[in-house]
Amino acid sequence: MDWLTIGLILFVITWLQTVCAYLIYLERKVAAWVQDRKGPNRVGPWGLLQPIADGLKFLLKEQVVPAHVHRSLYILAPSIAVITTMLAFAVVPFGPTDVSAPDRLRFIIAPNIDIGLLFIFAIGSLNVYSIILGGWASNNKYSLLGCLRSAAQIISYEIPLALSALGVVLLAGSLNLEQILHEQARAGLSGWLIWYQPLGGLLFFVSALAESNRLPFDLPEAEQELVGGYHTEYSGLKFALFFLGEYTHVITVSFLMAILYFGGWHFPAIAEYGSRYIGATAIKVLILWAKASLFILLIMLLRWTLPRFRFDQLMHLSWMGLVPLALANLVTVMLVRHWALRPWLLAPGSLLILLAALLWLGLLREKRYAT
Amino acid sequence: MPISPSEIKWVDERTLRPWDWLYLPALWDGLSTTVRHMFSRKVTIEFPEQRPSIPPHYKGVHRLNRDEQGRVRCVACYLCATACPAHCIDIVAAPSPWPDREKYPELFVIDELRCIYCGMCEEACPVDAIELTTLYDLTGFSREEMLFDKEKLLAVYDYTVAKGSDPIRTHRGVLGPASEIASQQPAPLPNT
Ligand code: SF4
Ligand code: SF4
Numbered sequence: 001m002d003w004l005t006i007g008l009i010l011f012v013i014t015w016l017q018t019v020c021a022y023l024i025y026l027e028r029k030v031a032a033w034v035q036d037r038k039g040p041n042r043v044g045p046w047g048l049l050q051p052i053a054d055g056l057k058f059l060l061k062e063q064v065v066p067a068h069v070h071r072s073l074y075i076l077a078p079s080i081a082v083i084t085t086m087l088a089f090a091v092v093p094f095g096p097t098d099v100s101a102p103d104r105l106r107f108i109i110a111p112n113i114d115i116g117l118l119f120i121f122a123i124g125s126l127n128v129y130s131i132i133l134g135g136w137a138s139n140n141k142y143s144l145l146g147c148l149r150s151a152a153q154i155i156s157y158e159i160p161l162a163l164s165a166l167g168v169v170l171l172a173g174s175l176n177l178e179q180i181l182h183e184q185a186r187a188g189l190s191g192w193l194i195w196y197q198p199l200g201g202l203l204f205f206v207s208a209l210a211e212s213n214r215l216p217f218d219l220p221e222a223e224q225e226l227v228g229g230y231h232t233e234y235s236g237l238k239f240a241l242f243f244l245g246e247y248t249h250v251i252t253v254s255f256l257m258a259i260l261y262f263g264g265w266h267f268p269a270i271a272e273y274g275s276r277y278i279g280a281t282a283i284k285v286l287i288l289w290a291k292a293s294l295f296i297l298l299i300m301l302l303r304w305t306l307p308r309f310r311f312d313q314l315m316h317l318s319w320m321g322l323v324p325l326a327l328a329n330l331v332t333v334m335l336v337r338h339w340a341l342r343p344w345l346l347a348p349g350s351l352l353i354l355l356a357a358l359l360w361l362g363l364l365r366e367k368r369y370a371t
Numbered sequence: 372m373p374i375s376p377s378e379i380k381w382v383d384e385r386t387l388r389p390w391d392w393l394y395l396p397a398l399w400d401g402l403s404t405t406v407r408h409m410f411s412r413k414v415t416i417e418f419p420e421q422r423p424s425i426p427p428h429y430k431g432v433h434r435l436n437r438d439e440q441g442r443v444r445c446v447a448c449y450l451c452a453t454a455c456p457a458h459c460i461d462i463v464a465a466p467s468p469w470p471d472r473e474k475y476p477e478l479f480v481i482d483e484l485r486c487i488y489c490g491m492c493e494e495a496c497p498v499d500a501i502e503l504t505t506l507y508d509l510t511g512f513s514r515e516e517m518l519f520d521k522e523k524l525l526a527v528y529d530y531t532v533a534k535g536s537d538p539i540r541t542h543r544g545v546l547g548p549a550s551e552i553a554s555q556q557p558a559p560l561p562n563t
Contacts, residue, residue, distance in 0.1 A: 033408070033413075036411055036414045038413050038417070302402070305398070306398070358390070358392060361389075361392045
């Protein structure tokens with residue numbers, strides 16, 4: 001532990017909180033635009049100070065702890081939500097990193113962690129405890145229902161999440177996020193793993209969306225059915241912590257999508273592997289953040305596009321849809337690696353898997369109509 | 372009125388094509404709709420600066436209409452108070468100082484907080500003396516302030532007439548001496 005790391009941790013924590021606050025603002029703006037409204041525009045120019053006003057409100061609000069809750073767990077739950085999501089960000093590079101000289105100016109808290117991706121999955125799955133504890137400690141039946149759904153959902157979607165990411169791991173030959181990024185950047189635009197793993201990327205995105213409890217997978221907090229789900233009994237700062245956790249998760253997921261599948265900071269012509277011009281580092285950082293922002297925007301747009309799944313549809317999608325597809329995808333990658341085939345075969349491979357899935361669905365329908 | 376068959380549009384569920392089973396085309400359709408709306412014209416009316424245009428049949432704050440001599444038109448018949456489902460109209464009648472009618476309201480108070488703005492009072496009035504206006508932003512600092520008395524209701528009439536926003540809506544012709552003031556309507560609607 002050196003001063004650079006401590007400084008970086010402080011920077012990342014403040015940065016994440018600010019970004020989260022402004023993401024909430026952006027979320028409200030996007031929601032408004034999609035609904036033909038204008039959105040918050042009263043506090044400051046274009047409402048830009050709205051997050052600060054919201055944050056102050058959260059801080060100054062009375063800290064209500066209902067009488068019927070399990071006190072310690074009730075307070076523990078939102079802390080877990082923030083801690084786990086923030087911890088997961090420790091191994092995510094948010095700028096160009098140098099794998100060979102990790103101690104130079106760097107854009108990652110914990111450089112050269114060989115189990116990077118595994119660490120994220122492990123820590124990320126701890127997140128379910130915040131929801132379960134929060135729901136259970138609230139001593140409220142809606143919260144309990146919400147947290148039970150959440151437990152089932154997160155456990156179900158962790159499997160396709162890990163399975164789809166395994167394809168990337170096999171291709172890059174490393175769990176280290178920096179290494180994966182490095183490999184893609186060195187190969188240039190044709191090295192972006194999305195070309196080899198289109199299906200894997202899609203599956204990863206869908207499962208990650210489900211992991212972060214965003215619409216259309218927001219069953220744990222379905223307002224229309226469950227009042228507020230697991231955070232019904234939370235208000236003020238404790239509620240804000242849950243929010244912070246959710247948005248940090250969204251940021252991590254977007255960074256992961258950019259790093260795992262879309263070449264991280266690499267961009268043809270502007271930020272190549274060998275770019276050494278002045279300001280190249282800044283450009284690379286910007287490109288990575290821009291890619292992540294696009295995914296954040298996509299996640300927000302999806303929220304206003306798709307209706308929420310029914311619970312059985314949710315389970316069906318994971319176990320009957322995503323898991324077999326991810327498995328097939330993984331097997332294809334393994335075959336290609338085993339016989340040292342050309343990696344570009346993976347793209348038609350993905351298509352073939354989709355076609356096979358379609359055929360299978362067709363057969364299922366025939367059978368359903370026949371009976 | 373029965374709906375004519377020509378107005379009925381039957382929409383059949385579209386049969387899914389194989390690639391629709393993957394949800395992805397539907398997802399694309401949905402996303403393009405969402406994005407299109409992001410850039411379409413906004414319908415927000417920024418309230419304190421911009422005011423919505425309220426249609427004249429809106430039921431807002433009441434007013435007590437005046438006749439051509441500027442007197443209150445009400446003849447204190449209590450029909451509005453009787454019709455009012457919220458019991459929020461309070462009238463004290465007194466012998467009229469004018470020869471053309473028997474009574475006039477000495478006190479006429481509407482509790483605007485209790486009112487449900489149903490418009491029954493307007494329907495009930497035989498001389499078109501009470502009407503609901505298009506004023507919608509009704510606020511006050513106390514409950515007492517929201518008890519609108521005769522003077523205040525007449526002031527609402529003066530205000531809306533001066534503003535030209537509320538033509539007299541109900542006009543049923545000759546109902547009594549106080550209703551024969553068609554010449555004084557601020558802006559008569561064409562077919563009333
Ligand atoms: S609008 Fe309805 S509730 Fe209000 S005073 Fe008239 S009759 Fe009563
Ligand atoms: S119904 Fe009309 S005339 Fe009768 S008391 Fe009410 S406002 Fe006056």
